[in-house]
Amino acid sequence: MEAVITAITAQKKNTSRFNIFINDQYAFSLGRDLAQTLIPGDTLSETAIEALKKADEKDAAFQRALYYLNFRPRSRQEIERYLTEKKFSLEAVALTLARLESSGYINDGEFARLWVADRCRLKPKGAYVLKGELREKGIDEAFIHAALMDFDETRSAWDALASRLSRMKSAGKNEIDRREFNQKILGFLSRRGFAWDVCRTVCDQAWEKLGKDDAAD
Numbered sequence: 001m002e003a004v005i006t007a008i009t010a011q012k013k014n015t016s017r018f019n020i021f022i023n024d025q026y027a028f029s030l031g032r033d034l035a036q037t038l039i040p041g042d043t044l045s046e047t048a049i050e051a052l053k054k055a056d057e058k059d060a061a062f063q064r065a066l067y068y069l070n071f072r073p074r075s076r077q078e079i080e081r082y083l084t085e086k087k088f089s090l091e092a093v094a095l096t097l098a099r100l101e102s103s104g105y106i107n108d109g110e111f112a113r114l115w116v117a118d119r120c121r122l123k124p125k126g127a128y129v130l131k132g133e134l135r136e137k138g139i140d141e142a143f144i145h146a147a148l149m150d151f152d153e154t155r156s157a158w159d160a161l162a163s164r165l166s167r168m169k170s171a172g173k174n175e176i177d178r179r180e181f182n183q184k185i186l187g188f189l190s191r192r193g194f195a196w197d198v199c200r201t202v203c204d205q206a207w208e209k210l211g212k213d214d215a216a217d
Contacts (some may be wrong), residue, residue: 003027003049005042008035019186030056054091062090069100075111076101079140098182112139112147116165120151124160129193142177157194157202164188165206 007021011029018035020027022044030038034056044052045131068074069081076097083093100106112134127148134144164185168176175200176184182184182203189199 003044003046005038005040005044007040008038021093028053028056034059057089057092058095061086061088061096064088065096065100066105066172069105073111073114074106075137076106076108079106079139108139109143109146111137111145115153116147120156120159124156125192126156126189126194126198127151128195133195153194153198154202157189157192157198159203160192160194161185161189161206162211169210180209 003022005020005022006024007019009019009021010192011017011019016032017029019029020035020038028049030052034052065079065083068079074082079100080093082096083096088096097106106167115134115137116130119130125133125153130148130151131144134147168181183205185203186199189202190196
């Protein structure tokens with residue numbers, strides 16, 4: 001029996017997708033652009049039907065990736081994992097990644113640079129932690145190195161410590177002894193992934209700074 005399109009109807013819950021009926025039976029659905037290339041009465045071969053389904057999956061994967069990118073920049077690996085979890089075929093995933101890269105939607109080098117910049121601005125961390133976070137995102141070592149080339153770990157440690165020192169100053173330095181101060185500051189900076197020598201130096205300078213500030217008051 002010939003495969004004849006007998007109806008094309010918009011889905012109720014997603015009006016951008018259309019149900020294709022062949023010989024009065026639901027056969028598959030397509031996105032708007034592909035559906036508009038068909039009209040009732042068209043005859044489709046099995047090869048043509050498979051080609052339409054593949055083309056639709058590629059378009060769907062690309063649109064899904066764009067939606068995922070709406071929330072924040074993503075690494076190539078993040079998008080690959082996301083699309084794989086959504087059960088897209090390996091071919092659709094590969095083609096989507098290539099299309100996103102060629103269009104400038106994903107760039108792991110730029111992603112790494114922005115990740116470090118955002119961390120420094122919002123929640124400063126040490127190079128050790130930043131490297132680990134970027135590796136988890138699948139970023140190549142060369143991009144990680146480039147992103148951290150101008151990273152000032154001491155400055156970042158001070159930025160991370162600023163609000164905590166302000167609270168300590170408000171509470172009064174005399175209420176905390178040097179040993180307790182060291183435990184709190186060194187522990188805090190270490191958990192943020194700063195190198196031990198940076199932690200030690202900043203901790204010592206922070207104690208002196210509190211002393212000078214108290215003296216100035």
